[in-house]
Amino acid sequence: MKKLLLALGVVCWPTLLLLSPAMAASCSLSTTSVGFGSYDVFSTVSLATTGSITFNCAAVMSISIALNRGGSSTFTPRRMSKGADTLNYNLYLDASKSTIWGDGTGSTSVYVNPSTPANQNVTITIYGTIPARQNAKVGSYTDAVTAVINF
Numbered sequence: 001m002k003k004l005l006l007a008l009g010v011v012c013w014p015t016l017l018l019l020s021p022a023m024a025a026s027c028s029l030s031t032t033s034v035g036f037g038s039y040d041v042f043s044t045v046s047l048a049t050t051g052s053i054t055f056n057c058a059a060v061m062s063i064s065i066a067l068n069r070g071g072s073s074t075f076t077p078r079r080m081s082k083g084a085d086t087l088n089y090n091l092y093l094d095a096s097k098s099t100i101w102g103d104g105t106g107s108t109s110v111y112v113n114p115s116t117p118a119n120q121n122v123t124i125t126i127y128g129t130i131p132a133r134q135n136a137k138v139g140s141y142t143d144a145v146t147a148v149i150n151f
Contacts, residue, residue, distance in 0.1 A: 026057055026059055026061075027056065027058070027063070027151055028055065029053065029054070029055045029147075029149060030053075030054050030055075031051065031052065031054075031147065032052045034049055034050065034051035034091065034126055034128040035049060036049050036089070036128065036130055039087065039141075041134060041135065041136055042133075043132055043133075044132050044133065045132055046129050047129065047130040047132075048097075048127070048128065048129045048130075049128050050125050050127055050128065051125075051128065052123050052124060053065060053111075053147060054123045054124075055116070055122055055149065056119065056120065056122070057119075057151065058118060059118050060115055060116060060117065061115075061116055061151050062113070062114045062116070063112075063113050063116050063149065065110060065111040065124065065147055065150075066103040066110040066111075066147070066148045067101045067102055067103070067126075067146070067148075068102075068103060068145060068146045069102070069145075070143040070144055071143050071144065075090070075100055075102045075105075075107075075108050076106070076107070077089065077090055078090050078143060078145070080142055080143040081142065082137070082140060085137050085141070086136075087134060087136045087141045088130065089128060089130045089131075090129055091127065091128050091145065092126075092127040093111060093127070097127055101126065103148070111124055116151075
């Protein structure tokens with residue numbers, strides 16, 4: 001089982017961070033960050049967006065991907081920060097946002113693909129949400145989440 005750490009940024013302003021592909025053993029990986037754009041503290045609707053992780057392995061193999069808590073002490077919620085100010089958010093494996101993407105602890109789950117196709121890009125969507133009606137100051141909030149890929 002090999003591991004590759006890959007940073008995945010979470011940003012609140014319309015910023016797209018693309019990390020360069022990383023090579024490890026027989027898989028290549030890249031991410032597209034979860035960029036939430038502008039958050040309206042008066043909106044009654046949660047702010048949702050997506051990012052992605054793409055991998056390509058030279059052979060058919062089992063792969064799992066875990067995400068850490070970022071700068072938070074828990075997975076529920078994760079927190080972006082701007083100095084001492086924070087904004088709660090979370091990352092999910094599913095569009096219905098019922099499965100928190102984490103490391104398998106604390107009621108979270110990891111992405112598992114028991115048989116990745118050989119020499120094909122596989123893209124996994126990361127679903128992000130900022131809950132509505134948070135008392136947050138104006139500014140750019142960020143967090144850095146690390147993806148751990150086991151293959």
